[in-house]
Amino acid sequence: MRPAAPSPSIALQARVASARVGQRAILHDLHLALPAGGWSAIVGPNGAGKSTLLRVLAGLLPCEGEVQLLGRPLAGLPTRERARQLAWLGQQEGGGEDLQVQDVVMLGRLPHRPWLAAPTRTDLDVVSQALRTMACLDLRHRRLGELSGGERQRVLLARLLAVQARVVLMDEPLAHLDPPHQADWLATVRALVAGGTTVVSVLHELNMALQADHILVVKAGRLLHFGPSRDEATHRALQAAFDHRISIHPVRGQWIALPQEAAHAD
Numbered sequence: 001m002r003p004a005a006p007s008p009s010i011a012l013q014a015r016v017a018s019a020r021v022g023q024r025a026i027l028h029d030l031h032l033a034l035p036a037g038g039w040s041a042i043v044g045p046n047g048a049g050k051s052t053l054l055r056v057l058a059g060l061l062p063c064e065g066e067v068q069l070l071g072r073p074l075a076g077l078p079t080r081e082r083a084r085q086l087a088w089l090g091q092q093e094g095g096g097e098d099l100q101v102q103d104v105v106m107l108g109r110l111p112h113r114p115w116l117a118a119p120t121r122t123d124l125d126v127v128s129q130a131l132r133t134m135a136c137l138d139l140r141h142r143r144l145g146e147l148s149g150g151e152r153q154r155v156l157l158a159r160l161l162a163v164q165a166r167v168v169l170m171d172e173p174l175a176h177l178d179p180p181h182q183a184d185w186l187a188t189v190r191a192l193v194a195g196g197t198t199v200v201s202v203l204h205e206l207n208m209a210l211q212a213d214h215i216l217v218v219k220a221g222r223l224l225h226f227g228p229s230r231d232e233a234t235h236r237a238l239q240a241a242f243d244h245r246i247s248i249h250p251v252r253g254q255w256i257a258l259p260q261e262a263a264h265a266d
């Protein structure tokens, strides 16, 4: 029997010379290596290219350069294998409005199931667990299209969890979530990371991003900084990226970002 291949220490590696949307080059000369089994938050001003970067990392937007997933070129991975290894939640995802919530979450199991096969006991258990984790078990017989924004987001997060991927990418996962559900999301991310999953999230909520292991600061399509969320250099980069319209302070063992009024900006 062959020994198991060692787990790569880098989950996602990208060397992007440029990435275009239509005729416009959005990302430029961007190199990164995201540690496996950690949580990296992508932050930066509006229009910086955060969502574009996440789409490149997911293989949804071609780029001039290369993305590697767990040590292998993403572009060369068979579709089903890629779908099992890497789960994705985009912004304002549409589709499946008439589906029942439990069927939406079952879509997360598709990469694991043979074509047209009925769900296995494992699939059903994983879906129930994902619904429970995202506090949407009570919603399971409702139609996706009739849910509130926050309820819908929790269902889409449950679908993401149901994939049980080793690498999870989320674009603004906290959209529409109230504070208790944001706290649940944070606990879920911590549990995923503790279990060895790699999490990458685009976040506008800087206070949540400051809870991540690492922060990527993106501005004008370039990676300004990548570093631990607790490092002073990371805080300086964050403040610079937002034109010093935020300040970062220690509060009860955590870091928080506060907005600065224009009149008080440096």
Ligand SMILES: Nc1ncnc2c1ncn2[C@@H]1O[C@H](COP(=O)(O)OP(=O)(O)OP(=O)(O)O)[C@@H](O)[C@H]1O
Pocket: 021, 022, 024, 026, 044, 045, 046, 047, 048, 049, 050, 051, 052, 053
């Ligand atoms: N379909 C498109 N056609 C043309 N330009 C686009 C398109 N999609 C995005 N862009 C542009 O690409 C740039 C980066 O967009 P992106 O959505 O990646 O930024 P972002 O950092 O995620 O922004 P936000 O914080 O506002 O969500 C923006 O200037 C945006 O206008």
